[in-house]
Amino acid sequence: MRLVQVLALIGSAVFGVLNGPAWSQEPIKIGVMFPLTGPISGQGIPERDAIKQAFDEEGDTVAGRKVELLYEDSEGRPDVGLTKTKALVERDKVDLLLSELVSSVGAAMAPYVTQQKIPWISTVALDSLTRGQKSKYIFRFVPSTYQYASVAARFTQKLGWKKVYFIGWNAPPGRESADVVKKFYGAGNVLDAQFPNVGTSDYSPYLTEMAAGKADGIFAAMWGADAPRLVSQYADYGLNKKMPLFGIASFTSEELLAHMPPQAVGVQSIYTYCGTLDTPENRKFVSGFQARDHALPGSYTYMGYMAAKMVIQALKDIGGKIEDRDAFIDALSKVHVKGPMGMTSFDSHHGMVADFYQLTVEKGPDGKLQNHCGERIAQVKDPYDLFP
Amino acid sequence: MTALPSKPVRSRRGAAAVLLGLPPALLALLSLPYLLSTYDLGIVVQMMIFSLFAMSLDLLVGFTGMPSLGHAAYFGIAAYTAGLLALKLGWGVWFAMPAALIASALTAVLFGFLALRTRGSYFLMITLALSQVAWGIAFGWRSLTGGDDGMPNIPRPSLDAHWPLTDDRAFYYFVLAFVGLGTLLLVRIVASPFGYALRGIRESETRMRALGYDVWRYKFAAFVLAAVLAGLAGCLYVYYNRFVSPDYLQVVRSAEVLLMVILGGAGTLIGPAIGASLIVVLENLISAYTERWLMMIGVIYILVAMFAPRGIMGFIRERLRARARP
Missing domain, CATH: 3.40.50.2300 (Response regulator)
Structure with missing residues (x-):
């Protein structure tokens, strides 16, 4: 096991030298953590699938760079969610997080994400994310209470x-x-x-x-x-x-x-979401979602989908250079995306406007x-x- | 329950093995921070904390025969006390931690008076009910505890002005020291005359009473001791995670730690530590690949129940004993 890892490391190093700057070849890694088991998995699983759908629509490639989604299960429990977030950030070295909907998990994640300076687009309806726990790195794409x-x-x-x-x-x-x-x-x-x-x-x-x-x-x-x-x-x-x-x-x-x-x-x-609204964007969203899940999308799925769309647009605006985190955060806070329900953006506190x-x-x-x-x-x- | 030997089979060879094995094991533990990444080190810290938590429950379940389904209450109460004192009053670790341990001890004194009247499944039920009371307070008293969302931003402790534990390596040694201390204490308790009296109570309360032991007092002491050590684990966990929420004292956690004990082998002390470490590793390793990791743990439980009903450590000991007898 160790030997294989060492060989792989040497291999990738050689490959990297031969292929010029490494970052242009590496995929953009996005950590996607939701409650996939436990009582809230009924909302977590469709939301994760909606995020997947948004990236599928781009062919998993944004601004010429491959996008890799890494999934984790928070179980809806704060301590588990924090550990899994650490796994995504420290072990898997994700570039950003598109995670979570449970407020207690969100409250536990906020200080860590800020300390690690990792951009986190959350769908946690926690008021404090744009108030007491407000930080440059936290975006909340869901209305607060x-x-x-x-x-x-x-x-x-x-x-x-x-x-x-x-x-x-x-x-x-x-x-x-x-x-x-x-x-x-x-x-x-x-x-x-x-x-x-x-x-x-x-x-x-x-x-x-x-x-x-x-x-x-x-x-x-x-x-x-x-x-x-x-x-x-x-x-x-x-x-x-x-x-x-x-x-x-x-x-x-x-x-x-x-x-x-x-x-x-x-x-x-x-x-924020009305399933029967007749716009081309909504038709695309609904048919795409039904094709993979056979159920109608609702507000949770909509927000997961749109949060991913916001990230995609911001990545396009900076030409996929996620390594420059400040530029990405700047782009994301200015981004405006027309989605199934109309225009969405972030306010100066990084809260959702829709x-x-x-x-x-x-x-x-x-x-x-x-x-x-x-x-x-x-x-x-x-x-x-x-x-x- | 089959009668266990009243004195442990402790061969001279076994003692020598322990003496020989200890220095390399200690060296390995001390050098881990320089071998592992910060994430893996975090997993090891969790393994140690939950090992201590599971071992403290083993004192009740394995050694005294008191199956508690409310052990997370003491874990959580200490965590909340340490968290509140650090957050609201700015207490340092040397004051907050003892206060937290006292809080879980006092809770155990109160709950002990109520729960120790019962035995077996009744004891299981009443410990469950009492821990739910603690959970209800943490969940409901929003102005103090933050309710469902818990309390984030609890600072990592610092030993003094020059020794902050924000560094992951330093914090690892901090946890290692306290878990080591707790383990040593548990080993001493189990090997003491007091520990043997607890085993006697597990096997036959009436016989112990006939021998003149004040059974209730022994059980009470074990109950409070186990709570204090669970509280120590809770303190370390709150410093590690830097937040506390009602999830810390939920029934799910009580059940989880009971399963760790049973999986590893109740009444062996090292077994629950193995069980706890295994569960932590499985939960964090497998869940990266599949959301069906709960199923994997379920399969492991079934396998253990079928082929090693005394847990992993019980299984190993039986094998060793079978080999010793030609």
């Missing part, structure tokens, strides 16, 4: 909502969404805010209370298997005829719609649930002034 919750609060106020209920996960995204709703509506107008634990199976105690009260609507900030469960119980209590349900972030994302009951028709949300769409669940022509694309809210930025 403050960002998506503010859009939802502002939009419903425009609908004329005055008094609301809130139900959300007893976890950072649920709690912070509630903070945002309270800030916009005033604490007195949030009649009740409930925080059931992740994985709660029975929402009846919360729903009976809401059924008795008088509010203009209910905000829901929970995802995964909990969102479909909440929607079916919301319908069971007849609340769907009484009070509209407004999901925060990816509540009605296509990945979750597949598991929603038929009564989900009419549930609304506002987020168009949001108001979504209403409807029954599609094939009888399956789909999102109706409503109003477009152009170029939504992270509200740093409201939530520093």
